[in-house]
Amino acid sequence: MNLPIIPENIPVGVVGLGLMGCSITTCLLMAGHPVVAVAPLPVDMETAEPRIREHLAKSFQEGLLTKEPATYLEPLVITEEYSLLKNCRVIMECTVENIAIKKAVYERVEAVVADDAIITSNTSAIPISLLQRETRLPARFLGLHWAEPSHTTRFLEIICGDLSDVPTAEWLYELSHQWGKEPTLVRKDIRGFITNRLMYAMYREAFNLVEKGYATIEDVDRACRNNAGYWMTLVGVFRWMDLTGVPAYHTVMKDLFPTLSNQTEVPQLIDAIVNAGGKGVLNAQGFYEYTPEEAELWKQTYEEFSYDIRRLALKYPADVVQKKLAARKATEE
Numbered sequence: 601m602n603l604p605i606i607p608e609n610i611p612v613g614v615v616g617l618g619l620m621g622c623s624i625t626t627c628l629l630m631a632g633h634p635v636v637a638v639a640p641l642p643v644d645m646e647t648a649e650p651r652i653r654e655h656l657a658k659s660f661q662e663g664l665l666t667k668e669p670a671t672y673l674e675p676l677v678i679t680e681e682y683s684l685l686k687n688c689r690v691i692m693e694c695t696v697e698n699i700a701i702k703k704a705v706y707e708r709v710e711a712v713v714a715d716d717a718i719i720t721s722n723t724s725a726i727p728i729s730l731l732q733r734e735t736r737l738p739a740r741f742l743g744l745h746w747a748e749p750s751h752t753t754r755f756l757e758i759i760c761g762d763l764s765d766v767p768t769a770e771w772l773y774e775l776s777h778q779w780g781k782e783p784t785l786v787r788k789d790i791r792g793f794i795t796n797r798l799m800y801a802m803y804r805e806a807f808n809l810v811e812k813g814y815a816t817i818e819d820v821d822r823a824c825r826n827n828a829g830y831w832m833t834l835v836g837v838f839r840w841m842d843l844t845g846v847p848a849y850h851t852v853m854k855d856l857f858p859t860l861s862n863q864t865e866v867p868q869l870i871d872a873i874v875n876a877g878g879k880g881v882l883n884a885q886g887f888y889e890y891t892p893e894e895a896e897l898w899k900q901t902y903e904e905f906s907y908d909i910r911r912l913a914l915k916y917p918a919d920v921v922q923k924k925l926a927a928r929k930a931t932e933e
């Protein structure tokens with residue numbers, strides 16, 4: 601992919617306009633891309649534009665936009681017609697986590713886009729090597745794993761399947777810096793990619809502690825927020841061990857690893873909630889009890905927090921120390 605990295609010259613298509621499709625569209629518009637957003641369900645035609653408008657209005661209030669929010673909507677087309685994707689260079693598939701549905705979407709996309717257009721999926725957990733085999737030209741297929749809300753989060757995983765073209769993934773990696781991301785390139789496919797593997801290891805141990813009666817849900821959450829939650833915006837696990845002394849981790853691992861949960865079944869605690877219809881704050885039924893008002897306030901509070909944490913993350917980017925060194929050198933000269 602030799603296309604110069606100028607978002608205004610790179611039309612992007614988004615297919616699937618649910619929660620993530622709308623925030624991804626917002627992120628791409630904020631970066632300057634012309635966007636063709638395809639609504640596979642009629643209801644998306646009604647809900648997508650107000651959602652994107654709301655994201656832009658809030659981003660404006662929070663100081664993330666340099667122009668009036670309405671200006672960002674100018675290069676956006678929301679449509680039910682896949683044929684309008686014809687000139688798009690990159691496609692973001694954001695439909696439900698279902699292989700048959702995604703496959704049907706790829707067929708419709710590949711029927712209209714150029715053979716050198718890139719096709720990506722925002723799948724949370726379907727292996728990219730498996731999904732790309734559902735396409736006609738698997739080399740141009742990659743995973744692009746966003747985090748909600750995509751227009752504020754710095755996270756992005758770019759995942760190669762077995763048959764993906766790695767230079768194409770490297771080009772997307774460069775481009776994604778224009779979207780305000782600090783991306784990760786996963787060069788070899790693995791189920792769950794990087795963060796889900798790390799996070800699910802932690803979820804499993806959290807269930808183990810609660811189900812075996814060592815601590816309550818509240819206590820596990822409090823410990824997690826005030827330990828990992830305290831440092832993780834600045835550093836990842838390896839830098840953390842460097843910061844706090846590597847030998848101590850070496851010692852603890854020997855004794856602690858054999859005691860960690862390696863359970864392979866889904867925990868009973870989550871089974872019971874899901875079987876009873878619980879979805880979390882979405883329907884005020886989850887690990888905690890919520891009144892509808894509390895559930896709504898949790899949603900709002902998370903949104904407020906997303907903007908606050910973004911400001912903090914921008915103050916401490918991955919190259920924060922290199923920047924300090926460069927500034928120090930400049931004053932010395």
Ligand SMILES: NC(=O)c1ccc[n+]([C@@H]2O[C@H](COP(=O)([O-])OP(=O)(O)OC[C@H]3O[C@@H](n4cnc5c(N)ncnc54)[C@H](O)[C@@H]3O)[C@@H](O)[C@H]2O)c1
Pocket residue numbers: 615616617618619620621639640641644694695696697698701705722723724725745746747748
């Ligand atoms: N929600 C998250 O935090 C999150 C995070 C990372 C990745 N993902 C992944 O992103 C994808 C979309 O998730 P979401 O949270 O936006 O879901 P969502 O339920 O909000 O939206 C799903 C969208 O899929 C489309 N869709 C539904 N039925 C369809 C059909 N029969 N044919 C074609 N399209 C159809 C519609 O546009 C619908 O709005 C999933 O693969 C999910 O695993 C979600």
